[in-house]
Amino acid sequence: MKLLLVGPVGSGKGTQAAIISKKYGIPHISTGEIFRQHMQNKTELGLKAQEYINAGYLVPEEITFGIVKDRLSQPDCKNGFILDGYPRTMEQAHNLEKITDLDKVILIHLSEEEIIHRLSSRRMCSVCNQPSSLEWLKDGKCEKCGGEVYVRNDDKPEVIKTRLETNRVSEELINFYKNKGIFYKINATNEVEKTFALLESLLNE
């Protein structure tokens, strides 16, 4: 099962990918997450990527493709994977085709208004790294472990707008996968469980 989840930032695709990963035993490969780990460890790659991501821009393709190629060659990908965050452009889609064929491309759709609401209320736990929402916090702290929470750099209002623009799923990319007959779209306005139920019935088709 080689999947690509696409959707605007804040659509909850990361959460959905994590659930699929657990349930189907295939790795969730989030290029954003890989970059964040590099940045946390302050690797050379991480420092380079940091400049782009902090400003809300995409990391140059030569760097990103190298990372994806390396990751997909790992043994845990032999039964499939869930790509999240790559490809976003036609250049990336063509590069990906050189190394693998996708089975399904699923767009997790959410309106721009709803996205802005979700992102601006997102909080990260500084202890257990769990993403949360303002409404779920307990006395302003992580609902899971009680740790202090913070706003991720790229969830700050001034960066959200740029992220929405640079991360918008391109029509061209969608049409590319539509033409291949592997494109599907589900609505993410419902809660996580309902969205997953929609996804699951699609995956079992």
Ligand SMILES: [Zn+2]
């Ligand atoms: Zn926590």
